[in-house]
Amino acid sequence: MSTIETRGLTAHYGDFQALFGLDVTLRSGETTAIIGANGAGKSTFMKAITGLIKTAPDMIHIDGAPAGGRDAHTIISQGIAMVPEGRRLFPSLSVEENLLIGTHAKRSGPWSLDRVYDVFPVLKERRRLSGTSLSGGQQQMVAIGRALLSNPTTLLCDEISLGLAPVVIEELYRTIAELRSEGLSIVIVEQDVARAVRVADQVYCFMEGRVSLSGAAQDIALEDIRNAYFGI
Ligand code: ATP
Numbered sequence: 315m316s317t318i319e320t321r322g323l324t325a326h327y328g329d330f331q332a333l334f335g336l337d338v339t340l341r342s343g344e345t346t347a348i349i350g351a352n353g354a355g356k357s358t359f360m361k362a363i364t365g366l367i368k369t370a371p372d373m374i375h376i377d378g379a380p381a382g383g384r385d386a387h388t389i390i391s392q393g394i395a396m397v398p399e400g401r402r403l404f405p406s407l408s409v410e411e412n413l414l415i416g417t418h419a420k421r422s423g424p425w426s427l428d429r430v431y432d433v434f435p436v437l438k439e440r441r442r443l444s445g446t447s448l449s450g451g452q453q454q455m456v457a458i459g460r461a462l463l464s465n466p467t468t469l470l471c472d473e474i475s476l477g478l479a480p481v482v483i484e485e486l487y488r489t490i491a492e493l494r495s496e497g498l499s500i501v502i503v504e505q506d507v508a509r510a511v512r513v514a515d516q517v518y519c520f521m522e523g524r525v526s527l528s529g530a531a532q533d534i535a536l537e538d539i540r541n542a543y544f545g546i
Contacts, residue, residue, distance in 0.1 A: 316393060316467050316499065317342045318363060319375045323382075325358050325367050325523075332358045334523045339516075340468065345490070345500040347510035347531070350520035351543060356503045357399060359520070360470050363501075364396045365389040390419045395466035399473045399503075401457040403445035410441040412456050416463030423465025424496075430459035433489060451482035458489070468499040475506060487513060507539055519543055 318340040325333040333355050340346050340363075348356050361367040363374065365386040374382035376392060384392075395416070403412050413430060431438035434455040440448060445456055454474055461469055471490070475483040491513065494500050504510040511517055511531045519527040519542040527534070527542030 316377050318381075318394070318468060318499075319378075320359075320362070321373060321375065323359070323362055323369060323373045325355075325362050325369065332523050333362065336520075336523075336525055338518055338525065338528075340499060340501055341516065342467075342499050343494075343497050344515040345494050345502065345513055346516045346518065347514035348501065348503045348518050348520060349505075349507050349510050349539065349543065350526075353522075354520040355523040356520055357472055358523075360396060360472050360501070360503065363389075363470060364394060390464050390466075391421065393421065393465070393467035394470065395419075395461035395464045395468070396470040397454075397457045397461045397472065397474055399476065401453045403453055403456055405444060405446040407445060408442050409437055409445050409448065409456055412445040413437070413441075413459050413463060416460040419464035421465040425462045425465050427463070430462060433462075433492075434459055449482075451478050451486070454478065454482075454486060458486070462493075466498070468501065469493065470501045472503045473505060474502070475504065475509075483509075507543065508536065511536065511539065 320336050320338045323333055323336040350356055362369050365384050369382040371380040371382045413427060436452055437455055437459060445453060474486055490500060502510060514531040517529060517531050517534055518525055519539055527538060
């Protein structure tokens with residue numbers, strides 16, 4: 315279990331500033347949705363949390379302790395795993411080999427290869443095939459399974475529904491809901507605002523690297539989100 319907080323989080327690409335002092339709390343055991351237009355800073359935020367972009371130590375806290383500036387490997391070992399946008403499977407590796415990459419974190423916990431195959435039986439059938447020979451939805455299952463095999467306490471999902479058929483998206487979100495009910499903290503970046511609000515406990519809307527709206531999903535009107543999204 316861990317609550318992750320950003321305090322005044324900034325991020326730059328060279329001279330370009332992408333994030334401007336974000337205060338975001340990802341509460342333990344909850345699902346947090348991050349929404350916003352293209353370029354709002356959602357992926358940059360995820361990269362900062364996972365150590366792919368360096369930050370100052372006090373810009374990120376895990377359970378109250380400063381955790382910014384750590385490398386990606388250390389962050390995974392602290393129980394934070396990412397399902398990256400675009401799935402990022404290794405084409406030369408089989409489905410099973412792609413999954414096993416997740417075990418390098420060497421964290422103990424409930425997730426094993428067998429358990430991932432129980433959740434996604436189609437991956438067991440196809441375990442010897444190349445990861446990239448699968449359908450988009452199945453590749454997304456590999457990306458989720460790989461993240462789960464690091465036995466995370468927080469799972470960050472960057473646009474997992476992108477380019478997938480509605481029925482496949484439904485299935486993936488059913489799995490996400492089950493993971494939440496088991497106590498996993500989940501962060502989703504999602505283009506489909508209505509879906510994001512439906513599955514989330516907390517919602518943050520980003521605009522141009524700032525939080526333009528935040529609150530409990532049940533208290534936020536879709537109309538307000540639309541305004542925050544487009545900066546009206
Ligand atoms: P999308 O929905 O398109 O993925 P996003 O909300 O995830 O958008 P980011 O990808 O975080 O937004 O981008 C935030 C800003 O940082 C944008 O202006 C983008 O052009 C810029 N940016 C992102 N990656 C880089 C990079 N590698 N180099 C320079 N600028 C970047």
